Amino acid sequence: MPQIPIENLDKDSVLAWLLENDEAELNRLWQKADGVRHQCVGNDVWLRGLIEVSNNCARSCAYCGISAVAPRSKIYLMDKTEIMASAKKAQEYGYGTVVLQAGEDPNITGPWMADIVRCIKREIGLAITLSLGERSDEELKMWREAGADRYLLRFETSDEKLYRQIHPDLGGPSNRIAQLERMRGMGYEIGTGIMIGLPGQTWESLANDIWLFRKYGIDMVGVGPFLESPGTPLAGELGKKLRASAGNNQVPSDDLTALKVIALTRLLCPDTNIPATTALATIDPTGGRTHGLQRGANVVMPNVTPTEYRNLYQTYPGKAGTHESADVSRHKIESQILSLGRTIGQGPGTSLKYLQQH
Numbered sequence: 001m002p003q004i005p006i007e008n009l010d011k012d013s014v015l016a017w018l019l020e021n022d023e024a025e026l027n028r029l030w031q032k033a034d035g036v037r038h039q040c041v042g043n044d045v046w047l048r049g050l051i052e053v054s055n056n057c058a059r060s061c062a063y064c065g066i067s068a069v070a071p072r073s074k075i076y077l078m079d080k081t082e083i084m085a086s087a088k089k090a091q092e093y094g095y096g097t098v099v100l101q102a103g104e105d106p107n108i109t110g111p112w113m114a115d116i117v118r119c120i121k122r123e124i125g126l127a128i129t130l131s132l133g134e135r136s137d138e139e140l141k142m143w144r145e146a147g148a149d150r151y152l153l154r155f156e157t158s159d160e161k162l163y164r165q166i167h168p169d170l171g172g173p174s175n176r177i178a179q180l181e182r183m184r185g186m187g188y189e190i191g192t193g194i195m196i197g198l199p200g201q202t203w204e205s206l207a208n209d210i211w212l213f214r215k216y217g218i219d220m221v222g223v224g225p226f227l228e229s230p231g232t233p234l235a236g237e238l239g240k241k242l243r244a245s246a247g248n249n250q251v252p253s254d255d256l257t258a259l260k261v262i263a264l265t266r267l268l269c270p271d272t273n274i275p276a277t278t279a280l281a282t283i284d285p286t287g288g289r290t291h292g293l294q295r296g297a298n299v300v301m302p303n304v305t306p307t308e309y310r311n312l313y314q315t316y317p318g319k320a321g322t323h324e325s326a327d328v329s330r331h332k333i334e335s336q337i338l339s340l341g342r343t344i345g346q347g348p349g350t351s352l353k354y355l356q357q358h
């Protein structure tokens with residue numbers, strides 16, 4: 001059988017690589033992705049300190065353990081003092097960026113978050129990524145003007161029908177791709193991504209997802225396996241129905257597929273920042289993160305959320321690092337990076353693609 005092309009990939013070759021399971025062939029993919037990573041974004045691994053600001057969410061996404069429909073024992077919203085203390089910790093640890101992530105919490109208002117962004121910029125000076133879900137243009141502009149550098153919003157799947165089944169409208173229609181485009185216009189560095197193995201996700205739609213990362217010239221691409229969250233619609237009847245509809249074409253939510261997606265994303269988007277995600281470290285606690293870093297990834301997002309809140313921010317169960325302190329996560333991650341012969345990036349780690357365009 002002829003080998004699958006590895007240069008100038010077209011969509012058919014992306015699909016062929018996704019379906020490839022021969023170890024020797026896959027080694028070709030891993031080596032190429034690692035080589036392109038080294039050549040295009042270098043040896044540095046960028047660390048972004050993740051602060052899970054609130055687990056309150058008004059939207060009922062069918063997969064998410066902090067959605068409005070998921071069972072939760074306690075709702076929290078960190079206050080400004082707590083957020084500033086976590087950001088300070090990220091700075092002390094040498095991380096160049098903080099990521100403020102939350103559900104679509106109505107208590108996170110435009111002015112409230114703008115004030116926090118300004119304080120972090122003024123008092124700590126780190127790069128700021130926001131990941132607060134679908135938000136109005138008014139809020140997004142306010143936060144950008146306050147100093148937010150980046151916004152992370154995964155489009156989750158490019159299959160429009162599946163997208164609509166798992167993302168209910170709230171106010172206006174749910175449209176993450178449209179928000180990504182508008183945020184680019186506002187000058188944000190934009191990050192997106194998908195879940196791998198969503199019920200109903202087919203191999204063709206997964207190939208299309210990867211294709212779109214390139215088409216939209218995304219600055220950061222985060223991908224990870226879908227992990228079933230108890231009490232959510234995808235853990236129940238809806239999940240069963242969607243899986244049945246994909247039949248033999250259903251993508252598995254496993255580490256191998258996630259690693260293929262990381263490697264292919266690196267080949268199609270050579271200068272993009274790609275994290276080895278927590279979901280990957282959750283599905284494979286011993287090797288997930290290092291394998292990701294060896295197959296195309298160049299970013300890790302260590303958690304700096306106060307320990308008391310971490311087990312309340314359960315987008316999926318068993319999330320890696322839930323029961324360890326920020327300090328323990330930091331040491332673990334740093335030693336994993338150094339053991340691979342990689343270096344820890346100093347500074348904000350802005351995407352090279354973004355820097356070339358601005």
Ligand code: SAH
Nearest residue numbers: 063064102103132133154225226227315316
């Ligand atoms: N409200 C924000 C942050 C959500 S959590 C937003 O919507 O962007 C960040 C990411 O976690 C989501 O984009 C989704 O891709 C991922 N996630 C949520 N539930 C998950 C699950 N059950 N399994 C794996 N990843 C999940």
